[in-house]
Amino acid sequence: ILLIALLLGLAGCNSSYPPTDLSAEPLIPVPVSVTSDGNSFQLRHDVTIFVEEGNADVANAGEYLARLLFPATGFDLEVEATKRSPVKGHIYMHLDPADSELGKEGYELNISDSGLELKAAEPAGLIMGIATIRQLLPSAIESSSVQDSAWLMPTGVIRDYPEYAYRGAMLDVARHFFPVEDVKRFIDYLAMYKFNRLHLHLSDDQGWRIEIKSWPKLTEIGSKSEVGGGEGGFYTQEEYRELVAYAAQRNIMIIPEIDMPGHTNAALASYPELNCDGRATELYTGIEVGFSTLCTKKEIVYDFIGDVVRELAVMTPGKYIHIGGDESHVTPMEDYIPFIERVQKMVTDAGKTVIGWDEIANAELAPDAVVQYWAQAENAQKAIDQGRKVIMSPATHAYMDMQYDSTSRIGLHWAAYIEVDKAYDWDPASIEPSISRDDILGIEAALWTETVTNIEDIDYLVFPRLPGYGEIGWSPSDKRNWSDYARRLGAHQNRFDVLGIHYYQSPKVQWK
């Protein structure tokens, strides 16, 4: 008997690895359900990623997993199409459309000592499952160079799907411009925590950041400034499409925002005819808000917006265009309302769905318009009264440009100081008594960049708050609690370090 036991051990079965507990893994967002069976799956160089034959999206998800695993493991894992479920010891990815509980983005991960099966009802779910696989491997998996590790994963079953359909983050590339590489890195951060929307704030008083071929001065003139007087910049349409594709590979839809009729100084400086007095304004590098407006009574303003919306719609496969609409303090309400109504029509005529900041609910909303609540609950109420859905971005909790406390080296504090616990410990469905679960499409955390000049600054404000917003959007509220989360978040420190993220070492977090 002893001999047999010894032989079994030598054969390299699960008994050679220490016991594991899948349900104790510090996953963020916390999954809907986890059962552990105590063994380990080893990712070895000879593992094949089998993908269900005949579906390009499944094959792409397989390639995405292979690319993610390559740098740290050095394993050039093969991705192979197959008709049948896989051979022992391998990874198998496939769809099961009949498993409707999983919805659009849910997945089931079945890990045993003899293989790993990832299934989803739709391809997006496979991408979400990959985010989980990543977190179940040692932190060294995040390295960009080959690391020495046994690459073990705890075994068991995870079934998981999101609470909210819209899980977004906003990056303001107008106050300060961030190059394509930085935006890709930001997208990587979102992908780690199962976000599915990136809202790009592409225009504001301080800069116009997207090439519009029919109005070239927007970028020839309007892109060349930013807060503090730096050189600014813009994305060519080709670069924008590259971002769209990069995000789409990670199940992230890009939502472009052109803010109007206020927050438009960069456009007003580029084209004199957009101003009521016909004179171009100066470029602006300060941080005041609410002083600019398109001349809502001029037809040319609508020609301009029509062209911008059409070009944006063509380069944006996602269904939304965000029209801003916030803080138009110098646009009289009697001009603001017809303006918003007309612009909404232009967006729907271009085949897109409108999103706007909560102020747009003062107008009659387009049939499927979505309102982004940030400050005024009365406005959200007006949207709900019109039967529309709301995205929750309460500035007091979800503004990542707010300082953590009064000593934070950058950030504003007009809405609140937002420490990591405050950022996490709220529920979209109860934070405003008048906004209930059924009214809510999802949540979005916003990073305004008046005080943010480079990727280190982005890191400092985004980490470690961002993972919490991911969890609020994804996990059922009865699975979430701050003290458990603080432990799990602390366990991500190694990952942040390996990724070279310049995070804020909040005293609230139980760092490992």
Ligand code: TNX
């Ligand atoms: C308010 S939030 C704004 C932005 C600023 C931000 C700074 C919103 C819709 N408007 O223009 O950048 O505060 O926190």
